[in-house]
Amino acid sequence: MHSRASERSLVGEKHLTHYQVLGLARSASERDIKIAYRKAARIAHPDRGGDPALFRQITEAYEVLVDPARRQSYDKSYGSAAPAGSGARTASGAGSYGSSGSSGGRAGFAANGGFSTRRAPGSSGERDKAGDPAVYVPAYESLADGETPLMPRSTAAQPVHGAPRKRGVFGASSRLAREARTAQLIMAQVLPGIPAARLVNGLTAPFNNGYIDHVLVSGYRIAIIGSMLVPDGAYRWDGSALAHGSRVAAPPQLIPAARQFQDLFPECNVTAWVCVHSSTGNLFEPVIDYARGTEPDGSNTVNMANAARFVREVKHFLASGPSPNVVDLHVLDRLLGGMY
Structure with missing residues (x-):
């Protein structure tokens, strides 16, 4: 887990999904995949002087995406099959995903291949604020003619994605009520003040059959969110259980998901x-x-708070990130792929 004190501006190379390797949107058709593969293979084939490692990535991406069953399984894994630090370029417009096309508080590929949240040269010395208008990375304006964006701009601009769905039979009503309260709270009191924040509801947990109620992302900070519903009164939180007199309530088990998300999104600070x-x-x-x-100041693996303090601390957590006004389309695209 990254603490606020150890958060770096240089956060390592990006994961590229198979879609990004081929320069495709997640909604690409089978025909789109085949056309993109043929174009990319001609450029990257070693017999034509291309990079063998890049060609292998292109081939792997094609073999997975062209097979409906493998593609469905891959989509549910948050696109995690792309190796970290591969340094791969996209097939269409190599390296174009690293430029933002507008000034101030940019994130992009650094000269050494790492992903940097440092400011672009010539940008103003003022720090980006969470209340600033959202900046998309990569910028839609930077796309080359004919290049396919990671997702439609209307999708990227949407502040809320997905909805809780009924899972199982027992306890579904109370669970849905808790999730609805949390989603409504975030939409009413968090999203309006942070234009770049995106709420994703109803995700599968990485690597297992569990579920995650909500994920809130802004800039390079991700909050994994669960809910509890308890009677009024005085409680004590010791870091593992919530105690009310002699009664002890166990919170949702979010630590495994937080750790898995941190592995999947090394460029982000992930907190539960x-x-x-x-x-x-x-x-x-x-x-x-x-x-x-x-x-619950955001420095712990799991932060427990009532609704009022939850809003205050989560807003501070997101706003204090290095580029809180950035909508990173790579991160958002992979999160949307994890919805059930």
């Missing part, structure tokens, strides 16, 4: 949050007393 809702709807209930070192 549990929003504890009051049964009466009071945002300031329940009252939670924290053991030393467990305050």
Whole structure:
């Protein structure tokens, strides 16, 4: 897990999904995939002086995406099959995903192949603010003629994606009520103040058959969010359980998902949050007393807070990132691929 103190501006090379290697949108048809592969293979084939490593990536991407069953399985894995640090270029407009095409607070490929959130040369010295208009990376204006964007601009501009869906039979009603409360809270009190923030509801957990209620991303910070619903009263959080008198309530198990997401998105700071809702709807209930070192300030693996404090601390967590006004289309595209 990346702490706020250790968060670096140079965060390593990006994962490129098979779609990005071929320069395709996730909605590409089988015909689109075949055409993109033929074009890319002609450029990258070793017999034509191309890069053998890039050619292998192009071939692997094609073999997975052209097979409907393998493509479906790949899509559900958040596109995690692309190796980290591969340094691969896209087939159409190599390296174009690294430029932003507009000034101020840019993220892009650094000269050494790493992904950097440092400012572009010539940008103003003022730090980007979470309330600034959203900047898309890569910028739609930077696409070459005929180049396919990662997703339609209308999709990228949409602040909320997906919705909780019914899973199983027992407890579904109360679980859906908790998820709906959290989603409504985020939409009403977090998204309006951070134009680049995107809420993704209803994801499968990486590498297993579990589920994640919500993921909130802005710039290069990701908040994995679960919910609890408890009676009003005084509680104590010791970092692992929420105690009310002699009764102990276990929170959603978010640590494995947070660690897996950190592996999948090494360019981001990933932190987990549990929003504890009051049964009466009071945002300031329940009252939670924290053991030393467990305050919900975003520095812990799992942060526990009532609705009012959850909103305040999550907004601060997202806003204090290196480029909080950036919508990274690579990250958003992969998150959308993980929705069930």
